Amino acid sequence: MAARNGVVLVGCGNMGFAMLQGWLQSGTLDAGDVTVVEPNAALRERAAGLGVATASDSSGLQDRADIALAVLAVKPQVMDAVLPAYREIVAGGATVVSVAAGIRIERFEQALGAKTPVIRVMPNTPAAVGAGMMVMCANGHVGAQAMEFARRLMAASGEVAVIEDEGLMDAVTAVSGSGPAYLFHMIEALTAAAEAAGLPDDIAAQLAGQTVYGAAVYARQSGETPARLREQVTSPGGTTAAALDVLMGDDRLTKLMTEAVEAARKRSAELGK
Numbered sequence: 001m002a003a004r005n006g007v008v009l010v011g012c013g014n015m016g017f018a019m020l021q022g023w024l025q026s027g028t029l030d031a032g033d034v035t036v037v038e039p040n041a042a043l044r045e046r047a048a049g050l051g052v053a054t055a056s057d058s059s060g061l062q063d064r065a066d067i068a069l070a071v072l073a074v075k076p077q078v079m080d081a082v083l084p085a086y087r088e089i090v091a092g093g094a095t096v097v098s099v100a101a102g103i104r105i106e107r108f109e110q111a112l113g114a115k116t117p118v119i120r121v122m123p124n125t126p127a128a129v130g131a132g133m134m135v136m137c138a139n140g141h142v143g144a145q146a147m148e149f150a151r152r153l154m155a156a157s158g159e160v161a162v163i164e165d166e167g168l169m170d171a172v173t174a175v176s177g178s179g180p181a182y183l184f185h186m187i188e189a190l191t192a193a194a195e196a197a198g199l200p201d202d203i204a205a206q207l208a209g210q211t212v213y214g215a216a217v218y219a220r221q222s223g224e225t226p227a228r229l230r231e232q233v234t235s236p237g238g239t240t241a242a243a244l245d246v247l248m249g250d251d252r253l254t255k256l257m258t259e260a261v262e263a264a265r266k267r268s269a270e271l272g273k
């Protein structure tokens, strides 16, 4: 029997392409093991530039016995329309990996068969540079080998966490799935503030970007809590304390972040309906 090590990536937009880059750059997958299905010609070409096979639909894939994982990276709104084209591939033994926000495992079982092996993954776009946060949640039909293969792929894109309770995936989505956008906005806001303080645009962008990057790396590598690292920057009566009075007074930023995460969590739950 041929080795089952093929991956079909369905949808190669922002998230699909970010993961594909992580897989290939890390050497976890050879380009020859991946087929990208993407109807958008420009995005297909971008993927082909990495050396993978591409197709505009699934029609040539039905007889492939080597497909271990069908990774679905299409918008939640089109998932129901996309799934029937993968029924045969799944019946042939492929495990479904969905990165779609909100869509519950049950929906895949209903569309593809009650015993379909399904892994939900909530990735994020820093996967493109191997710095993603990849949260996995599988149903009971996923075999050990497929789970291990999927975990290896996700580990190539960043850190992996596995959760048992699928009910938590909406919260996961709101924190780490959408989270990079909050931090990108933080960079934008710090850049705007730097400009308002009189710095030239290019210096403002450099200072904001590198400060957020440096703080994130330091927070992950120092072994200290973020609270302790914050205290180390904050001299009593100094400049940082003056700024933190604005951000932390009345728990301002924590309340705002909690409100933002709750809005995303609710939207994720809605997308699943």
Ligand SMILES: NC(=O)C1=CN([C@@H]2O[C@H](COP(=O)(O)OP(=O)(O)OC[C@H]3O[C@@H](n4cnc5c(N)ncnc54)[C@H](O)[C@@H]3O)[C@@H](O)[C@H]2O)C=CC1
Binding pocket: 010, 011, 012, 013, 014, 015, 016, 037, 038, 039, 040, 043, 057, 073, 074, 075, 076, 078, 082, 099, 100, 101, 122, 123, 124, 125, 177, 178
């Ligand atoms: N963008 C992000 O940061 C994250 C996105 N996600 C999830 O990833 C999924 C994709 O999101 P994005 O990449 O942002 O959207 P996107 O719109 O950039 O990519 C979706 C791609 O699917 C393609 N597509 C549409 N119909 C198709 C079909 N029948 N067969 C194959 N491909 C098809 C589209 O042409 C498009 O390129 C969504 O379900 C989203 O919830 C999850 C975590 C983070």
Ligand SMILES: O=C(O)[C@@H]1CCC=N1
Binding pocket: 101, 173, 177, 178
């Ligand atoms: O905005 C969205 O719906 C997707 C899911 C998580 C990040 N992007």
